[in-house]
Amino acid sequence: MSVLISSIGFGLISAAILAIASVGFTMQFGITSILNLAYADVMTAAAFVAYSLNKAGLDIWVCAGAGALFGAVFSMLLNRFVYAQFARRGTSAVGLVIVSIGIGLIIQYVVVIIWSPNFVSYRLSQGSTVQLGSLVFTTLQLTVIGISVVTMIAVHLVLAYTKLGRAMRATAVNASLARDCGIATNRIVDLAWLISGAMCGLAGVIFAMSIISFTPSSEQGFLVVVIAAAVVGGIGKPYGAMLGALVLGLATELAALVINPAYKDVVAFLLLAIVLLIRPRGILSGLATREEVVA
Amino acid sequence: MHSLSSQRGRNLVLVALFSSALLAGCGSSAGGGSSSTLSIDAFTPLSGPEAVFGPESTSGCLTGIEVINAAGGVLGHQFQCVATDSRGDAADAVPAAQQMLATVPNLVGVVGPSTNEAPSTVPIFEKAHIPMIAQTGDPQYDHANLKYFYRSTPADxxxxxxxxxxxxxxxxxxxxxxxxxxxxxxxxxxxxxxxxxxxxxxxxxxxxxxxxxxxxxxxxxxxxxxxxxxxxxxxxxxxxxxxxxxxxxxxxxxxxxxxxxxxxxxxxxxxxxxxxxxxxxxxxxxxxxxxLNPDSGPGYDAFAKAVVKIKIKEPSQFLHDPYTTTNYDGIVALALAMTASKSTDPTVFNDYFLKIVNGTTGATTVNTYADGVAALNAGKTVHFVGSAGSIHFDQYHNAALxxxxxxxxxxxxxxxxxxxxxxxxxxxxx
Known part of the structure; x- marks a missing residue:
């Protein structure tokens, strides 16, 4: 029983990291309809920016902030000067996916050139152990969960209660109509990529902390799980991505316990297939339409 | 105590090594190899994810022919080392093996194959009666009955x-x-x-x-x-x-x-x-x-002197490499088997290989190719104990180390x- 409860706790940690990444990813798609497959590479680049600063002696959380800032600026520039240019010239959605793969490769190779393909690790402490009932966390893990919760609440507040959030939702639903209504959609798109890029960068650093030693290719496989979480919840829907992250985070840890660690991925994607069979547009698809929680 | 840092250079020297191997072997074999030159092929991954294994095979091959040729060759024949890229892939390795068999002149042995390409190429070499000094770690060869297959390093x-x-x-x-x-x-x-x-x-x-x-x-x-x-x-x-x-x-x-x-x-x-x-x-x-990374003994000393002479970048990185040493030992043993059988025909000298490596009652222990030839010419039977020490192949041709x-x-x-x-x-x- 204690291992089961521990697994649930571990699932929450995995979900916390996954939530930050998948909400950022799904926001990019929701606002601009771009399936940015270079997302994991931007995460990686942010992780290495943070690594350089950490190596120079800065505290890991300052470095995480710098990684988020890098992710924000880089993603915004990436959209404005690459994806938006292709979209303006009429490149199809599939074409943009290919462009994003190419961009991802370029980023990957540049990271290798700058930082080498070797394994590196952050200088950080796991902190002391905290017992919460049967759950045991380190202060580092609790900090990660806390950051994730704060990020999710912030996303919710922005989307639901601010002018910017309303403008983002309007742009997502119909950009030209929003523009006709006086919304500066280009600025809104920039801001959306800044926010989602910050989550991308932050997720990159936290993911690298989580796997402990990392290389320029370590975060590639994580993209599949990020996309799965976004799709489970309903692609383009931040609340769906949060829910998807929670479901996948718990499912993979519990699968390791109940079934077999070798089949963690299989269980996660089996779950994805089942959800899509029952609700082809994701768990929150109907709810999203009714309540207009499309970002 | 051994330094791992020397192993780091392997990837970096791969291209240089491959080029050197080609210069030492391929260049002369395809076009200008004389009929009296016998070929050993380092059939090994030189590209792709498994390319790290290539240098170990080719360095052992080059070191082997270095000592054999320095001692006058085998039955009047000089040796050359030819490098063939198996790409470390079962499918890609098949045409590479077939092309190698068709084009490499006077082929008398293969260093390889390694794990990934072994299942698809071991049958090809076996059918062609080419002795293999294999590095595959695949357990399926633990109890395989193959006449020309010799695994010189233990399986995984x-x-x-x-x-x-x-x-x-x-x-x-x-x-x-x-x-x-x-x-x-x-x-x-x-x-x-x-x-x-x-x-x-x-x-x-x-x-x-x-x-x-x-x-x-x-x-x-x-x-x-x-x-x-x-x-x-x-x-x-x-x-x-x-x-x-x-x-x-x-x-x-x-x-x-x-x-x-x-x-x-x-x-x-x-x-x-x-x-x-x-x-x-x-x-x-x-x-x-x-x-065990070998580092002493008369057989090892002979190997160490030879390996630093081969024309590759940083040959000293292979001084303590067990794959390089066992490949070297395998080639020297093949050459001694030829001398003992007085034949360069694999179907003839293959039967002498195990006698040379495992030794027979009354055999004279030799640690170098030159000493082995001298003993054989003196009418003695020999037991070759090379750089990796005494190796004993079991009935399935797997070496214990x-x-x-x-x-x-x-x-x-x-x-x-x-x-x-x-x-x-x-x-x-x-």
Missing amino acids: DINGLAMDVWAYKQKGFRRAAAVFGNDVAGQGVVPNLVRGFQQLGGTVVSNQKLALDQNSYRTEVAQLKAAQPDVIFTELDPQTAATFFGELKEINGLVPVVGDGGTIGYPAWVTAVQGAIGADDMSKFYSGVQI PFEVDTVKSDQSLVRQGIVPSADVTALEQ
């Missing part, structure tokens, strides 16, 4: 038995956990490892097959903790190992870890795990069991903790 699963012997007999561990990846390389080791430990009297309290490169193994670590092992056996890729052992340290605290050659033999693995658990804990809790156990210092140099004799491993294999 034999490495698992050596880990058992070290942990149980030499360190006194009784409760073991096996933590391996769900890939072929990892799972190839597990059955023999588990059987061997139980046969010795130990208990395998947990056998975990991990999905590779996950962002968390905390649940697996919690399960391991509940099983309370006093030693962990492992082969995981560097990323997985770093995450798993980092989380083990965080959740449970480390317990002794014994890795196989797929861990200690790879600088990237050491770097990743050292970064995850810290250099002090790496040194304290981890040890790796790998094929001792293993060494090393820990890793903070500068990543290795400190030898002990030796696992081949006899102990062989006894457990029965």
